[in-house]
Amino acid sequence: MSMKGSIVNQIEVNRYFTKGEDPYTAIKWEERTARITNFKGEVIFEQKGVRVPECWSVTATNIVVSKYFYGKLETAERETGVDQLVRRVVKTITAAGIAQGYFDNENAEIFANELAFLLLNQYGAFNSPVWFNVGCDQYEPNAQAGSWHWGPMYPDSTLMATVHGATGYKNPQCSACFINSVGDSMEEIMALARTEALLFKDHFTFEVGDPSGAFFPFDGGIRIFTLGEVPIDLDLIHDASFH
Secondary structure (H helix, E strand, C coil): CCCCCCCCCCCCCCCCCCCCCCHHHHCCEEEEEEEEECCCCCEEEEEEEEEEECCCCHHHHHHHHHHHCCCCCCCCCCCCEHHHHHHHHHHHHHHHHHHCCCCCHHHHHHHHHHHHHHHHCCCCCCCHHHHHHCCHHHCCCCCCCEEEEEEECCCCCCCEEEEEEECCCCCCCCCCEEEEECCCCHHHHHHHHHHHHHHHHCCCEEEEECCCCCCCCCHHHCCCEECCCCCCCHHHHHHCCCC
């Protein structure tokens, strides 16, 4: 990940979970078969011989292996272990922290070990776009896929903003949350519905608000908020009272 400029004040990171040991060797590993079946018992996904922390559940194994491992099944490019997945993400975030001035080498190593420990032991987890995208430039350095990411507002600009560009995995999209502005006219409301449909096509989180960042006071004082692939109830949009 790249960003113009640097952070003046570096972050000091203290060890809490790792006391000098390698988090990847401190945890017990085992090989499993990740398998998902449909309601008929038919196998719809299977990957054999995947390295998984012994403490992980079958459900966690199946979800992570089927959704987050990079590469096509049964090819040499396919990731084969949770250790590869976590290293890919941790290495990329840590390298970005060094490049942007957050860490010196000593604190970067501590940060990487602590983050790896948290992820391997399921003390925390990133949202899906991080697992999907971060670090995949190691595998596809010349990819040209488009994404939303933090970058210069204009070419050679020092002003940074959320921009869309075909930079492959070099500037990975790490968030799935978008806030969309909507007005009172039917044209604006229907434009919102179209935008929502396009966002859900790529499994994004969706919220509604105004350009200032404030959420519209819908009936009952609630806001529209949906997660991933869960379809929104369009009646909420149609029946909402916009002010």
